[in-house]
Amino acid sequence: MKLKEEKFSTHPLSNFKNIFYFGNISIGTPPQQFRVLFDTGSSDLWVSSVFCIDPGCGKHRLFNPRGSTTFQMTDRHMYFCNELGQIIGFFGRDIVQIGDLVIMNQTFALTYRQTSKILPLVPFEGVLGLGYPSLATTGIIPVFDSLMLQKVISEPMFAFYLNNKKGYGSVVMLGGVDHSYYKGDLNWVPVSKCRYWQITVDRISVNGKVIGCSSRCQAILDTGTAFVHGPTRLITNIQRLIGARPYHGCQYSSISCRGSIAIPRVVFTINGIDYPMRTEDYIVSITSSLCFSAFLGGTEKVTKSETWILGDAFLKQYFLVFDRRNNRIGLAHAVEVTNIQKLIDAIASKDHEHVVSCQSIGALPPFIFTINGTDYPVPPQVDIRQSSQNVCISSIRGDTEDLHSSETWILGDVFLKLCFSVYETTGLAWLLQCKCCGCSGISQAHSKHTFSQLSAHLLGMLCISPACHTHITFDHHKSSTFRLTRRPFRILYGSGMMNGVLAYDTVRIGNLVSTDQPFGLSLQQFGFDNAPFDGVLGLSYPSLAVPGTIPIFDKLKQQGAISEPIFAFYLSTHKENGSVLMLGGVDHSYHKGKLNWIPVSQTKSWLITVDRISMNGKVIGCEHGCEALVDTGTSLIHGPAGPVSNIQKFIHAVPYDSEYMVSCPVISILPPVIFTINGIDYSVPAEAYIQKISNSLCLSSFHGDNTDKWILGDVFLRLYFSVYDRGNNRIGLAPAV
DSSP states (O other), X not given: OHHHHTTOEEEEEEEETTTEEEEEEEETTTTEEEEEEEETTOOOEEEEBTTOOSGGGGGSOOBOGGGOTTOEEEEEEEEEEXXXXXXXXXXXXXXXXXXXXXXXXXXXXXXEEEEOSSGGGSSOSEEEEOSOGGGSSTTOOOHHHHHHHTTOSSSSEEEEEOOSSSSSOEEEEESSOOGGGEEEEEEEEEXXXXXXXXXXXXXXXXXXXXXXXTTOEEEEEOTTOOSEEOOHHHHHHHHHHHTOEEOTTSSOEEOOTTOOTTSOOEEEEETTEEEEOOGGGGEXXXXXXXXXXXXXXXXXXXXXXXXXXEOHHHHTTEEEEEETTTTEEEEEEEOOOOHHHHHTTOEEOGGGOXXXXXXXXXXXXXXXXXXXXXXXXXXXXXXEEESSSSOEEESOOOOGGGTOSSOOOOOOHHHHTTSOEEEEETTEEEEEOOOOTTOTTOOGGGGGXXXXXXXXXXXXXXXXXXXXXXXXXXXXXXXTTXXXXXXXXXXXXXXXXXXXXXXXXXXXXXXXXXXXXXXEEEEEEESOTTOSSSOOOOOSOGGGSSTTOOXXXXXXXXXXXXXXXXXXXXXOSSOSSOOEEEESSOOGGGBOSOOEEEEOSEETBEEEEEOEEEETTEEEEOTTOEEEEEOTTOOSEEEEHHHHHHHHHHTTOEEETTEEEEOGGGGGGSOOEEEEETTEEEEEOHHHHEEEOSSSOEEEOEEEESSSOEEEOHHHHTTEEEEEETTTTEEEEEEBO
């Protein structure tokens, strides 16, 4: 292919919340894969390593030098301090690969300290700097310079296309430029100082009025920075003009998430050309209801002269070319790319079809549909159909915008023939018997067999979700009492979903035995990939079970396996061991004081009535009484969005991605949350409702939902011994010992 002859690589990037753009590289022999931020604002390459002692490192891939036969240690140490945090490590050398570009003996840093609130939350493990060599640690050759020196690329230039609407489609080009990613001409701007990618800005204006750079100024184009930074005095003026307001005294300013056509555009004039920012790019979404302005002050702390940093909020509107040979930057308006057809080099033909070279099918990558956390690959041999000896047609068509205003896909037989799929609605179910993903031994003829015959053939390799491969799976061949049914079912949980088929067998819990017990075998499961358990045993009322089945607790009662229709939980607070479930009776040594009995409000689930919820004597929820589900299968305390928001404000919790963060030092002075139930106060202290993730990161255990009910999960139940009395339809609570 022409691209390979020219030693030019287009490398895909992922878009994280329109804030960071990162891509995969590999280091070592055999290669160890890492996700890195491609950053024009720095020049070193670093990744997290197995030597890192900070808790946040454990959430990421870690480079292990002992696992590489080509790694060489150096005696050089490194220290970085930037908006990502404080990074400390040492340098080593190894093979680095970016797509099909291979760099020999590349120097990079392995971290052993990462003091940062941001890094534990981002989906990448390092940074690959693309700045000038003068910005790198003294004596270190940056990655792009190594690509040039080792003649891995043809041209000393690279380019960025940053997609601002989807998580995919963004690319970095190394060694050349694909001109189909922009429209019009590239406008070249000379670099004013060869350290950063620094240029001269003529002026910054709003509605024709100059509000910055009145006598020209400097700006750094930085793909590793999400925001647009400038002098605080000028940024404050911009915030006022676009309607942004200071947020709780921090450096960020909040802005309406909806935006407005009335918000004026900020225009950067560079080398005589106007580059306006779109109003939607002013808005950085933190949560569904909290948005920040994309403008930040503070550059006066770094340099006395007026300097701006143009981050992704500005850059993602434009296609960018960084030309090291001529020390210049090219800017042009980016286009909307038809990603899939472009990736497979498909050429548009009549009837909305796209023609693909039949000879290239074997070299094309699969398309991966990630659904509810699970990857479903569609290989090119399935996606592309051969219409004649030399003509191959892509099976992916772009026409759903006529059906729905939001992005919508239709997964037809091209997708479905790869997967065993079960469709269920209330009172009626459809089964599609098709080739199981990865089960190539099943022929089309099998689709005529009954469900029970097909399932009996597939059991043992039936579950096709990745989570199944990391857990203990049931093997029906080893059980002489196993009995399969034709009934499919689906169970929805707060954290995931399970599609399965109903079966019967003997189930043992300790010394208790339930014979011919109905249970579910999962075909697909979502949301349980990292769960340390292999299934769920429900202990709610029969009305909540799959229709026609008898829950295991009811079966134990019917078969006389337990004396009393009662069970109880003791959940240990700090130890992994020590928690117990009691079936058929209660061991009163696990609680202190007497049990306070609360009637169940309806015999469908363990639902009770809460009188009120208060803090420091002030009612903050359930002012006129409300219902709460007592649920050992839920980790946190869930409630209606309004009252939960009151609690978050009371404990000074601030939005943090999809959760709420609390200052760790204030835990000792925060008041308890009091749930008054059946006239008794049940206190939940701050040490219980605040999760300490690390020494510097603490999260609230309250979660707001679009509901009118509360869920008292393990945060509450660890404090109280709980007894569930089916005979009298009541729950007993007492302080746990």
